[in-house]
Amino acid sequence: MAGQLSDDELSAALAGEPSGFSAVYAIISPAVLGYFRARGVEDAEGLTQDVFVDVLPKLAKVTGGHRGLRTFIFSVAHARLVDHHRRAERTPYLAEYDPLDDTRCAPSAEDEALGSLGGMTDSLSRLNDEQREVLVLRIVADLSIEQVAGIMDKSPGAIKQLQRRGLSALRDLVTEKDHAAS
Template identity: 85%
Template structure:
């Protein structure tokens, strides 16, 4: 249960005494906090603090005793609640990205990259198996000639020859494809 505010504490608060304000805060802040929580405020503690920051410099002008003080504090609390609701209405609602609700009609960069890899794979498939393997190991896997030779159990000279022939064949296939497209 909240502490009751004595007449001496009220007089001290209205006179600007910090101990009087402290007593007002201890007696009335739980009710203000409960008001904000009951109204569904996310950060009710911060809004309660804002109310008492607004009330402090205006305490000297409060009239009506205990009832007048409570009325004044809750009128400030109500004004802060209205401000909070208005700010909440203007704040955009952030939602998680859901690819199932994505209505874009163009393909994503990922889809385009994977699609172009499909074209490369189809072109590479037209090379013989050894040329394709050498080019993939050298270019995609970024292995040295010696490493590829060890993997394929061939000499470095044979790997160089397969790479040269594979690149030459690939160049012809790409040139052929470009001429067909235009």
């Protein structure tokens, strides 16, 4: 059995004297620590500290001498253990993420964007070079008719005509695909 508090140390602890509390801690904390370790608590030292932090302000109210003090401390320890296990049950299990084990499959935003452009790219490739260039500069690059005319060294009227013909050809290609799909 662990050491026993002297009557003087017990009286000092119950009177709230620091030396008395130090003696209580030195003599009883190893038993509380062993109790937590025997019950499988990972951070037994931390939980032991929590017990004595709770016990300190309540020491003056303890009755029953040595046995009463020991019973009180272990009742606090038991309550802390129950709280610890309840908290552990409610805490979700955290596992490290390993991308190699992840069976979910989702395309990246880039893949989706390029995939949605895939059909459009195919349709654009069926236009003549000038129509394709005008549509890409106007729609994708978001340039004005005047800007596209300057880049392609054509008049704004010619760019408008190429754009109109290119959009008309794209509409026909998309309509053709829709009819083929149904």
